[in-house]
Amino acid sequence: MSSGAIPPAVWREFSPGDRIRPRRVLFARVTAVSHPDVANLAVSRGLQTIPAMDPRSNGMEHPLSNFEYRVGLGHDTHRLVTGRALIIGGVRIEFDRGLDGHSDADILLHAITDAVLGAAGLGDIGDAFPDTDPANKGLDSAIFLNAALDRVKGLGWSPVNLDCTIFAQRPKLVPYKSAIRGRVAELVGLPFESVNVKAKTGEKVGPIGREEAMSADAIVLLRRASS
Secondary structure (H helix, E strand, O other): OOHHHOOHHHEEEEOOOOEEOOOOOOEEEEOOOOOOOOOEEEEOOOOOOEEOOOOOOOOOOOHHHHEEEEEEEEEEEEEEEOOOOEEEOOEEEOOOOEEOOOOOOOHHHHHHHHHHHHHOOOOOHHHHOOOOOHHHOOOOHHHHHHHHHHHHHHOOOEEEEEEEEEEOOOOOOHHHHHHHHHHHHHHHOOOHHHEEEEEEOOOOOHHHHOOOEEEEEEEEEEEEEOO
């Protein structure tokens, strides 16, 4: 948006060293300079001080430009059956049924593994750990996630944050969310606050709502230093 499109009452020019009061100024343009002693743009109300930089000048790059970022999306669905333990996010859930699968059928760890591999361009969980391989039968899904993390870390990537959603009509997962979040954070190697776990029902619609299946989605952000 150009300054000509903004009413004069809400547009003001600023130079390095000026202070901005966010509640009074809606739009501001900061004059960027490339001098080594460039001043900082101080934002009032106790917000972090941000260096005023000209991205076109050599040696004055924005801190984010020192890293490369990738986003990965993962998904998994399994049918509910009798005679199986229900394990979600590495946590055992009390329920009269469990999820059917070649391994322990942990939908959340499968979705996270899928997201991690996808963000690094390494295919999906089915490519890495096929359900036709007898070696994967009955395995703890944490093994898959750890192996995927080792692969991406070998390429220089590290997780930044993770957001997950579990879809299940029953049981209610609210009492388990904190434990699941903590276990996932431990496995991925992130602080508790960098992992989010949400739980949704199927509103009694479709295979989730009819309690025929459960599913999970995960989104992960990876980062590595720019070469």
